[in-house]
Amino acid sequence: MFRKIAIFGVGLIGGSFALALKKAGVVDEIVGVGRTAASLERARQLGIIDSISTSAADAVQGADLVLIAAPVAQTGNILASIKPYLQPGTVVTDAGSTKTDVVVAARESLGEKVAQFVPGHPIAGRETNGPDAAIVDLYVGKKVVLAPLPENPADAVARVAAAWERCGAIIHRLTPQEHDKVFAAVSHLPHLLAYALVDDIAKKSHASLLFQYAASGFRDFTRIAGSSPEMWRDISLANQAALLGELDAYMAQLSRLRHHLAQSDGAAIESVYANAQRARQNWISTIEAAEQQNKEGGD
CATH class of the missing domain: 3.40.50.720 (NAD(P)-binding Rossmann-like Domain)
Known part of the structure; x- marks a missing residue:
């Protein structure tokens, strides 16, 4: 070829x-x-x-x-x-x-x-x-x-x-525009968040103690912070506008969660967690169905 x-x-x-x-x-x-x-x-x-x-x-x-x-x-x-x-x-x-x-x-x-x-x-x-x-x-x-x-x-x-x-x-x-909006949300923002979390913990005075007890959940959440800093610096700056929009929306979500936590509003916190769980389970099910179809053939 x-x-x-x-x-x-x-x-x-x-x-x-x-x-x-x-x-x-x-x-x-x-x-x-x-x-x-x-x-x-x-x-x-x-x-x-x-x-x-x-x-x-x-x-x-x-x-x-x-x-x-x-x-x-x-x-x-x-x-x-x-x-x-x-x-x-x-x-x-x-x-x-x-x-x-x-x-x-x-x-x-x-x-x-x-x-x-x-x-x-x-x-x-x-x-x-x-x-x-x-x-x-x-x-x-x-x-x-x-x-x-x-x-x-x-x-x-x-x-x-x-x-x-x-x-x-x-x-x-x-289209290029559709691409950048999509990946600002599902790829570029997650990388920014993973880098930010690990950097925040690494700068704490008791960082060694924190990392000592970090387990699989922390490893899974921060895996992508092991990616190339140069590459992700370039990506972040290249998609600045879309990434800023997603970051602002995420910060607003964190602000809402902080309010629920400060008010000890367990029902509101659980509602957010449950919605996220359902969305993730549906996403995983879709991925698994697509993978099975690719193995078996079909449209």
């Missing part, structure tokens, strides 16, 4: 993409591009990539597909670096967790070649980073959101979708 794929950023996201396509047997050569030679060499040792490129021109030369799996703040610079060397048959996509800012960067950086860029976002991840974190089945059964541009030819979108489907992913489509 692919003669050559160039991946900018061969850590968890880019590396797992490469491993999955290699396992599927649909790519002849994968070239890795990144900021650190040690990380790229490690990716080659692990068999994630076939070769290393230090030149944007060499990386995209003859490539069918280019994936940008770097922090979103780097997207514009990467696109600008490859623009002079993009051949008409090359399709570029990204794996960034925000889309509105990425589209703006793509239009500014690629100009008349923006039709070759198909925005994307795989909804999968772990709290670990780097080439050693990459796993071959990361995307199996997971959603990948594509946010195509009006300029994108249908075959360019189909090529990106086909690559992710070969990784085992399920394709969904949203």
